[in-house]
Amino acid sequence: MFKLNLKIALRNLWKNKGFSLINIGGLAIGLASCMVLLIYVAYEWSYDKQFTNNDKTYVVYQNSVANGKTFSWAWTPNAMANEVQQKITGVKYASHSTYPNPKLITVGDKKINSKAVFADLNFVKIFDYKFIKGNAQQVLKDINTIILTKSFAEKLFGTQDPINKTVKLENQDVLKVSAVIEDVPANNSIVFECLMPWALFEKRETWAKELNWGNNMCLTVVQLKDNAFFSKANAEMFGVYKRNQKGNTAEALLHPLTKWHLYSDFENGKSIGGKIDQIKIFLLLAFCILLIACVNFMNLSTARSEGRAKEVGVRKAIGSSRRSLINQFFLESMLITFMATVLAFIFVEISLPYFNNLLNIKLTIDYKNSAFWFVLFGLMIFTGLIAGSYPALYLSSFEPIKVLKGLKIKSDSSVSVRKVLVVGQFVFAACLIICTAVIYQQLNYVKNKPIGYDKSNLIQIAVRGKMADQSKLELLKTQLLKSGAAANVTLFSQDITESGNNTMDVSWEGKTPGESILFNNRGIGSDFIKTIGTELVSGREFVINSVNDSNSTMLNESAVKMMKLKNPVGAKIKFWDNDRTVVGVIKDFVVESAYQKVAPMIFFPSSTWGASAVIVRLNPNQNISSSLEKIDELVKEIEPNYPVNRKFVNESFEVKFQDEKLLGTLSNWFGGFAIFISCLGLLGLALFMAEQRKKEISIRKVLGASTGNILTLLNKDFIKLVAIANVIAFPLAYVVINKWLSTFDYRVSISFLPFALAIVISVLIAILTVSIQSIKVAKANPIDALKYE
Incomplete structure (x- = not known):
């Protein structure tokens, strides 16, 4: 029996090549998307679990x-x-x-x-x-x-x-x-x-x-x-x-x-999440894309119900039970799923190098891992059963007498179910469009938000070996300015884009007893404000190597606000048991997270603090390549035993947005795949509706309806479905995106634009997808549909 069912399944696939290719392709894209996301989730989940006693x-x-x-x-x-x-x-x-x-x-x-x-x-x-x-x-x-x-x-x-x-x-x-x-x-x-x-x-x-x-x-x-x-x-x-x-x-x-790795965010001293929240999103995305692919399969399979009705009637008339027919349709579903899985493997192998390069990670398929094959087999069986469930139950329910007498099968309920499935597809697609749009809005908002200094054409050079000597640093600064490669040069106690070096051991007159304030502390060189392109709010900068400034300090605006200093310049503070005098206030600039408020910061002269980085503002009137070559040459003259370690500040700053860029990129790609698969599902419903209304359309044409009238008639129903999907999707997307944005101090407000974008894209997709089939039906000769009446 299995051999016979397999032959019938293969024959049906071959007979309906177009449907088969769309079904297999849709499932393959869904499975491939799901597999890539699951491989990424497994990669993140396995962090730090390679050791024997990791638990x-x-x-x-x-x-x-x-x-x-x-x-x-x-x-x-x-x-x-x-x-x-x-x-x-x-x-x-x-x-x-x-x-x-x-x-x-x-x-x-x-x-x-x-x-x-x-x-x-x-x-x-x-x-x-x-x-x-x-x-x-x-x-x-x-x-x-x-x-x-x-x-x-x-x-x-x-x-x-x-x-x-x-x-x-x-x-x-x-x-x-x-x-x-x-x-x-x-x-x-x-x-x-x-x-x-x-x-x-x-x-x-x-x-x-x-x-x-x-x-x-x-x-x-x-x-x-x-x-x-x-x-x-x-x-x-x-x-x-x-x-x-x-x-x-x-x-x-x-x-x-x-x-x-996964639970690195803390609130009130307790772990509240972190990367795990992103992993949950990707797991949900993987499941939903696969579900959309299965729904697409259902729609396309049941769209061919007219063509398979007589087959079911004949088989029932000669003694086939409903159970055997269900087995037949499930076998077809599993066969298509198997083919789709093979194709999905090819897609995954082709796409993994691209995603590794895009995301800067190392995702691979471990073919020797038995757990991988077990999950894959389970995924394939799950997909086959889910995708084939509705077609098997629906197609096997036809009554043989009615079908063989040529009566039209009642399809109202099936159409309703298919409409619900299409609405479900577009709810998910609309949510993805809105969420992806807001993610990109947030990313662009923070990246373009003023950070307190000008990071363009700014480079930093790591201080290594002999360069750590203060006299060598001063010599390097002089030579860089003399060469014309640099417009300004200063020193900093560490990478300007990294966190670290903080203390609570600071006291001042008027400090609330028992109050603890965490300050970032950094050493800076002369011309610091001019070099990085920030502002001096009040007071003056340090005079480096001056005895008078050895115990001087500067504050940023956040420190002045946190310390509640009305007249900060001249104020006395104690840091690590040393008395210091505030000589100036610097405008707040971002050192740590670009999404959070700037922390209080104390600055000291680099001559007494030490420097880990030389910060250079490139001369805008010189060629960048030749300037960099000259800078490397001068650094090597002072310290020939170390490779020159320099980098652009704006490139280092980009690292701060890695997680959000990853979320946006994956949402964009797999959201696109989900929308494409949804289009195939909509095409399936359009095929079914066109088949059901073929004679109605022909009569309308005979009575004088134009192609435009018929396209409007057919598209109207589908636009209603998309509109319903958007109405359902909007509140869901709003809740999700509002929760995600709430984790940032600096965040974009949720505007109507992402929702309008979802409406426009979903409606355009629906019209284009349906019109592909509708034009074919609208232009068909009405005689072909009416000649048997």
Whole structure:
């Protein structure tokens, strides 16, 4: 019986090639879209889950109340790991490490900037990286050793065995390669190319030797013996700061490693979400696109009901049961789904490199993973059953006597169901159009919102090696200005687009007792305001290298407002037990998130603070390429042992919008696919309606109706469906997009424009799709439809 049903199914597919191609193509696009989204979701979901005991591993977070709210971050003091290891119940290992930082690694003539991490021995016990060469139990014990990843070892040594060979760190420390590990997966929160002992970090940064509880300078990771200890361990963590430093009101908590990437947003000291919210959106998008493809299949299959009615009547008349007919139609559905799945695989393989390049990630299909095949098989069965359910039940319900006597089958109920399905498709399509439009409005609004300085033609150069000397920096500044490549030059204590370096240890006259305010603190050079293109609100800038300004400070507008200073210039403040005088106020400019309000900020002279970046305003009258070449040449003259590390500020600033750009891009692409599939569903309904009203249209033509009259008649019904879909979609889209926008301090207001865009696009799509079939019917010779009457 199965063989016979298969032959019938194949014959029907071949006989109706046009319908078959549309059905298979629609399902293939739906399945491919769903698969790509699920692969992306799986990639994000697997973050930090590559380790054996990932479920027992936790990141130590600090909660600090300041500025009227609770700040949470995964930065802790260097004393935290030892305290946790010795005094917290159920702890198996506790480790502290630096976050990945760029470090120069040299082998012979090869000088490569690498992502480096300094960590203690427990780090490789908690994160059990796969060791290719070397002893996992012996690494990180010797201060002058280094662990390399496989690909980085190949960059340095090619095909040679790197074990026991030496490399030079930052042109200073000679280190012996003690081990080689597999590359750290890209979907890992801590990605590095080389790993070095914590003792080496303390040797290079002598201030890190002193254990203290006031400097959050490292990552602390904890692994419990069993999760049964979690509640007690986490309760004990709350009092760590109070027990070790008098007056320290901060609190510590254990945040699961497996949730670190997806649940990174905190509110009032508790995790409230983060990337997981975006993942939920993509899961919903994947499900809805697949559902739309299934609805499209239903509409197209039942649109051919007239053609298959006699087949069903004959088969029932010769003894076929309804069950056997249902099996027949389900088999056809599964066959089409199988073909669509094969085609979807081709689409996915072709599109993945494009999406990887577009999203800057590494999505792949793991064909060796049994879970992948299990999910794929389940997805295919689910799609086949859902898509084939309504056609199987509907087509198998025809009464043989009525069909074989030539009576018209009643289709009112089926048309109603199909209309509901089409409305459902366009509800989703309209929601996507509105949401995508608002996402792009929000992205453009924040990107074009004044950020307080001019980031165009602004570059920053990392200070490395000899450049750290103040006299060398002054020499470089002089040469850059003299060369004509730079219009202005200044210094900054770190990357101008990155966060970090903050403190609550600031006091002033009139400060409310017990009040905690978190200040960003930065060192700046002379001509800072002119170079970055911001404004001096009041007072003056620093006179760099002046003894009189060694204890001077400047504030931004947010700091003045938070401190409630009526006359900020001349005000006395105390910072880290040093008395300082405010000499000027700088206009607020964005350093951290472009979506949030600018934080209070304190500035100090770079001569007393140190500089990590040279900021250069390119000369607008010079060719950019030649200016950059000249800048590189001058930097190499001062520090020839390091590659020049420079970047445009506007390119660095773009990184801040990565998540929103990703959301907008994927919504745009897959929203387009959903709309296209919806068009196929609408085409199916148009085909059915045209078939049902063929004789009516012919009579109208005989009585004098024009092609335009008939097109208006047919399109009117479909425009009604689209209008109903938009009415349903508008409140749904408004709720979703309003909730998404509520997470930003700076956000665009929801205007009528996205809704108007949804109306225009959906109506145009409906008219064009329906008209393709309607014109064919309207221009047909009425005699062909009426000659049998």
